[in-house]
Amino acid sequence: MLEFKNISKQFSTVKVLHDISFSIDKGKLIALMGENGAGKSTLMKILCGVYPDFQGEVILKNNQVQFKNPRDAEHAGIAMIHQELNLIPDLSIAENIFLGKEPINSMGVIDSKTMLSKSDEILKEFDFPYSSRIKIKNIPVGWQQMVEIAKALQINAEIIVMDEPTSALSESEINILFEKINLLKEMGKTIIYISHRMKEIFTLADEVVVLRDGRFVGQELIDNVTNEKLIQMMIGHEIQDNSVEITKKYDKEILHIDNLNVIANNKSLLSDINFTLKKGEILGVAGLLGAGRTELLKYLFGELKGEAKGNVKYITNDYRPKSASDSIRMGIMYLSEDRKREGNFHDLSLVFNSSISILDRLSKFGFVNNQTEKKEVIQRFEKLNVKKSSILQKMNTLSGGNQQKVLLSRVLSTEPVLLMLDEPTRGIDVGAKEEIYNLINELSSAGMTIIVTSSEIPELMQVCHRVLVLSQGKQTALLKVEDTNPQEILHYAFMQE
Amino acid sequence: MKKKILLFIAQNEWIKPAFGFLGLFILSITFSPISNKGTLIFLKLDNLTNILRQVSEIGIISVGMTLVILTSGIDLSVGSVLALSATMTAFGIMDWQLGFFFTILLALFTGVVAGFISGAITSWGKIQAFIATLSMMVAARGFALFIAGNNSRNIGFGNGAAPESFRIFTNTYLGIPFPVYIFIIITIIFAIMLNKMRLGRYFFAIGSNEEAAQLAGLRVKWIRTSAYVFSGLLAALAGIIHSAQLYQGNPNDGVGFELDAIAAVVIGGTSLSGGKGTLVGTFFGVLIIGILSNILGLHGVQKDFQLMIKGAIIVAAVLLQEQNFFKKGF
Numbered sequence: 001m002l003e004f005k006n007i008s009k010q011f012s013t014v015k016v017l018h019d020i021s022f023s024i025d026k027g028k029l030i031a032l033m034g035e036n037g038a039g040k041s042t043l044m045k046i047l048c049g050v051y052p053d054f055q056g057e058v059i060l061k062n063n064q065v066q067f068k069n070p071r072d073a074e075h076a077g078i079a080m081i082h083q084e085l086n087l088i089p090d091l092s093i094a095e096n097i098f099l100g101k102e103p104i105n106s107m108g109v110i111d112s113k114t115m116l117s118k119s120d121e122i123l124k125e126f127d128f129p130y131s132s133r134i135k136i137k138n139i140p141v142g143w144q145q146m147v148e149i150a151k152a153l154q155i156n157a158e159i160i161v162m163d164e165p166t167s168a169l170s171e172s173e174i175n176i177l178f179e180k181i182n183l184l185k186e187m188g189k190t191i192i193y194i195s196h197r198m199k200e201i202f203t204l205a206d207e208v209v210v211l212r213d214g215r216f217v218g219q220e221l222i223d224n225v226t227n228e229k230l231i232q233m234m235i236g237h238e239i240q241d242n243s244v245e246i247t248k249k250y251d252k253e254i255l256h257i258d259n260l261n262v263i264a265n266n267k268s269l270l271s272d273i274n275f276t277l278k279k280g281e282i283l284g285v286a287g288l289l290g291a292g293r294t295e296l297l298k299y300l301f302g303e304l305k306g307e308a309k310g311n312v313k314y315i316t317n318d319y320r321p322k323s324a325s326d327s328i329r330m331g332i333m334y335l336s337e338d339r340k341r342e343g344n345f346h347d348l349s350l351v352f353n354s355s356i357s358i359l360d361r362l363s364k365f366g367f368v369n370n371q372t373e374k375k376e377v378i379q380r381f382e383k384l385n386v387k388k389s390s391i392l393q394k395m396n397t398l399s400g401g402n403q404q405k406v407l408l409s410r411v412l413s414t415e416p417v418l419l420m421l422d423e424p425t426r427g428i429d430v431g432a433k434e435e436i437y438n439l440i441n442e443l444s445s446a447g448m449t450i451i452v453t454s455s456e457i458p459e460l461m462q463v464c465h466r467v468l469v470l471s472q473g474k475q476t477a478l479l480k481v482e483d484t485n486p487q488e489i490l491h492y493a494f495m496q497e
Numbered sequence: 498m499k500k501k502i503l504l505f506i507a508q509n510e511w512i513k514p515a516f517g518f519l520g521l522f523i524l525s526i527t528f529s530p531i532s533n534k535g536t537l538i539f540l541k542l543d544n545l546t547n548i549l550r551q552v553s554e555i556g557i558i559s560v561g562m563t564l565v566i567l568t569s570g571i572d573l574s575v576g577s578v579l580a581l582s583a584t585m586t587a588f589g590i591m592d593w594q595l596g597f598f599f600t601i602l603l604a605l606f607t608g609v610v611a612g613f614i615s616g617a618i619t620s621w622g623k624i625q626a627f628i629a630t631l632s633m634m635v636a637a638r639g640f641a642l643f644i645a646g647n648n649s650r651n652i653g654f655g656n657g658a659a660p661e662s663f664r665i666f667t668n669t670y671l672g673i674p675f676p677v678y679i680f681i682i683i684t685i686i687f688a689i690m691l692n693k694m695r696l697g698r699y700f701f702a703i704g705s706n707e708e709a710a711q712l713a714g715l716r717v718k719w720i721r722t723s724a725y726v727f728s729g730l731l732a733a734l735a736g737i738i739h740s741a742q743l744y745q746g747n748p749n750d751g752v753g754f755e756l757d758a759i760a761a762v763v764i765g766g767t768s769l770s771g772g773k774g775t776l777v778g779t780f781f782g783v784l785i786i787g788i789l790s791n792i793l794g795l796h797g798v799q800k801d802f803q804l805m806i807k808g809a810i811i812v813a814a815v816l817l818q819e820q821n822f823f824k825k826g827f
Contacts, residue, residue, distance in 0.1 A: 341706075348702075348772065356713045357714050
């Protein structure tokens with residue numbers, strides 16, 4: 001069906017793909033795996049015509065193809081579903097499905113009737129619970145993902161590439177997605193599936209292809225590999241099991257929250273929040289998508305607009321979060337879950353990105369001391385193991401995992417007392433995840449208090465001391481990790497009034 | 498080696514406008530009209546200093562405009578603020594008898610206030626910069642007309658009029674008019690600020706990603722406002738020079754200056770979406786516009802054709818900027 005032959009790709013001086021060759025049969029689901037920066041996305045972008053110049057051959061149904069742009073690739077029956085959804089929120093489902101390919105009637109006007117009926121047809125196959133007239137912004141993210149798949153079906157794609165389709169979905173939405181993926185397989189579609197989540201790979205995939213540092217490592221039937229084997233293939237060596245060692249006990253109270261309620265625009269964002277955090281403690285915040293995890297952290301950081309009731313005590317004083325700059329000065333720091341929108345300065349250098357929060361400290365009379373800055377940044381990059389070719393390279397030239405490390409270097413540079421990490425491992429490969437867990441552990445041992453959120457409950461249980469569960473903005477449980485299990489946490493996460 | 502050169506070009510955004518300037522300069526020499534004595538009129542020292550003098554006002558304004566555009570804003574009020582400041586200068590020195598120092602202080606202060614209001618409306622009022630500064634453009638012009646009573650005010654010298662020290666703006670030192678020095682010094686000062694100082698970095702950060710800047714602990718609202726304050730201050734400075742050169746404060750002057758300044762900034766390679774640009778680029782952008790007007794003027798090309806050609810040049814310059822070597826990584 002599809003064959004890659006000696007694919008290499010170079011960005012100016014940096015070679016990112018080396019001689020990659022493998023082939024894929026029709027109707028199979030191939031999991032494409034590898035750490036961040038292994039070259040998965042680059043390879044897929046070559047397949048989909050985003051990068052038209054490369055060395056080697058792509059052979060589709062015995063013909064060599066070289067797509068000039070994504071449109072070309074779509075005509076040949078290849079569709080890509082990106083990690084970040086490419087839907088237009090203010091258009092209807094039907095308009096999104098037909099975006100750029102709208103049927104036109106004899107008057108040269110968009111034929112909405114055909115568009116709607118054809119969309120409904122596609123949606124029906126999917127048991128879609130929404131009419132195709134509804135605007136995208138009014139349906140949940142999980143179903144937005146299905147609209148992307150519907151788009152692929154509309155162009156009669158035979159090969160569908162999915163780049164981490166579950167990264168923004170909740171457990172129940174993932175289950176629905178999997179049903180639909182199986183449906184696609186029954187239709188005979190070939191699917192290339194990129195994901196970091198082992199569980200998904202083992203549920204869905206027929207075969208798995210592993211890349212490492214831009215090289216092909218292996219192609220295996222899923223039945224012939226184990227979890228450990230895959231990880232080993234991806235990172236090139238085995239990783240040690242490192243669950244949390246119970247850290248030194250500190251007694252000093254850092255944060256005390258008493259009956260916190262936050263209301264904005266007559267909508268309750270947070271309610272009944274009660275907890276106390278001691279120095280060096282790691283608190284996990286669990287909850288479904290939209291349960292208020294981000295809202296809680298942003299409130300504490302002073303970046304959630306709303307009316308708050310209740311008491312918050314930080315160290316010894318009453319604390320009313322006002323703004324990010326105030327909070328940072330008091331030793332509270334926040335890392336956003338949304339790198340792209342709330343973290344990166346894409347076009348600017350790594351040094352710029354890393355040191356922006358501590359320029360006050362690095363400046364004298366308003367002038368930045370470049371020497372000290374460079375020294376400090378390099379030190380932090382080394383500690384965090386940022387893979388880069390130069391500290392002056394631009395942020396958008398790094399892989400997701402390395403961007404995350406640069407942002408971590410930014411939040412750590414402020415030397416916070418209380419560090420809040422919002423989904424720090426989202427869209428990040430196994431190796432980098434391990435590094436971030438280890439880092440959290442290390443920081444906590446050194447006495448930093450940390451609040452971390454994640455959609456993956458096992459992840460939270462691995463790294464935290466206690467887990468706070470939210471459901472619809474309300475605190476439903478506060479559990480010690482050693483006394484609970486994922487089922488119980490999930491139970492509280494689903495708890496409704 | 499070739500790679501290194503390309504990389505250098507890709508990393509230094511001012512190089513393209515610099516080449517554009519060089520190219521235009523050479524073209525202008527080639528096509529320069531020749532005087533009776535057989536010399537190239539374009540290259541005559543008189544002509545070259547004349548170009549510099551003519552661009553110095555737009556140049557000073559463009560420096561402020563660059564700061565604002567870097568924060569992904571825009572300042573449409575600069576032309577009106579220039580007129581207001583020029584009017585203030587004329588009235589300060591003639592009617593109100595404030596003397597040299599306080600007149601200038603008053604004019605600059607007017608610009609600062611105008612800039613602060615624009616910035617505050619944009620930051621705290623959350624009104625788009627285009628609208629906020631459009632309002633300031635209208636209002637500042639109105640205020641200038643109000644002060645001047647709809648007439649221009651001439652500046653004379655002598656007893657009960659402007660002091661001799663006011664001639665500093667029209668004097669020439671070492672063959673170069675004083676406003677040119679101001680333009681160059683202002684460019685250097687703000688280039689240093691952008692590259693070496695904290696505040697300069699903050700401008701880039703806000704323009705590149707405002708949300709991220711906020712969460713990184715920057716006081717986005719104050720920083721953005723300061724960019725407008727600088728823009729107002731520099732427009733006022735240009736207004737003082739303007740009135741001194743014309744020996745009058747005319748509330749109707751400076752119309753369309755904001756567009757020339759925006760054009761210079763854009764030709765200089767600064768992105769209108771913010772976060773990307775240099776003052777050196779703006780400097781060359783200003784010179785490109787100046788030389789273009791000059792050479793066309795020397796050939797007796799009428800204003801109508803000059804404007805059409807200018808429009809084409811702006812588009813061409815931006816198209817060239819867009820061709821980005823090493824678009825993805827390097």
